[in-house]
Amino acid sequence: MDGETMTTHISDCGQTWKAVRRNRAADARSAVLAAATRLFVHRGYGNVTVTDIAREAGTAVPAVYAGARGKAAILTTLIDEGSHDPIVEWALDAVRACGDPGEVITLLVHGIRVDNERYEDLVRVMITAAALEDAARQTLVLQSGFAIL
Template identity: 40%
Template sequence: MAKGKYHSPRRLDAAAATRAAILDSARDLYIQRGYVNVTVAQIASAAGVAPQTVYASTGGKAEILRELLIPAIHDPSAARTLVAVARCDDPREVVDLAARGTRLAHEAHWTMLEALVPECRTEPIAAAVLEAGNAEYAAALAAIAARLTDLKALRPELSGDTAADVLWFYVGQDAWFSLVSHRKWTFDDAERWLASEAKRALLACPSR
């Protein structure tokens, strides 16, 4: 009789708890001290494990940074926003939904995004995750621009591709970083202004 591998639920639970503790500790340290100033030894100490356990469970610093970014990059707000946009027949509300959805996706992970996104540019592994996330972001905004095209709501000089670029300008990640992080606007104020200005730039009839 062939022997199969034995999987202990208790052991799996312990491994998952260890991994979560490492990721939580790394996130806190990265935010407090900056990614470049944190070592694997410090992460291990904060998580109460040996450095070898960090490598075995989550990989090195860059792999941990990637794992921390993935939930923010793939926040479910994007999918919910696209569903709502597909059902909406009011162009002004479509733009409002784009502003609200991108706001919620950023706000839910803001402390981590604000601290770690700039660090990604120095780490190829994390930068690849961010680049893939930006591609998904751009695709979602292109779908919203296509909905505005279907509704025949765009200014006559705008193509669908240009409309997607305009949406990127007003509700892409840089817009939230510029207003909320750099200029210290509230998310409420930023959402309201970005949605209003995006409607002016995109729609043939921007006012209600």
């Protein structure tokens, strides 16, 4: 192998390795979020530690902090991802395109029902967490626009 071919090969390997690392990081992040969701729903936010999340996700505690920045940040991410569900935009687009008031109500009810069914457990977790931690309370206030006493 000449010098130029070797340099290109090494460069290609470096690009491949970066892609592999990005994919592994994304997979680990997904595993952490899924594990946290399961644990928050089944045990309650206040009864779950970062160690529990790491164990459930099959990763190390430092990896949870590196990838997700801790328990409150995980909850913020879950709330943020839930608030960007495509059903919300679909319902709003359908309402904007509709001229019939009765159909508007039907579309809104459908969108709200689907959203509530998908995120019922997460909403319970958010409310419980907001009662326990200021960071969770602030996240809920920012995402919902409602003040929580």
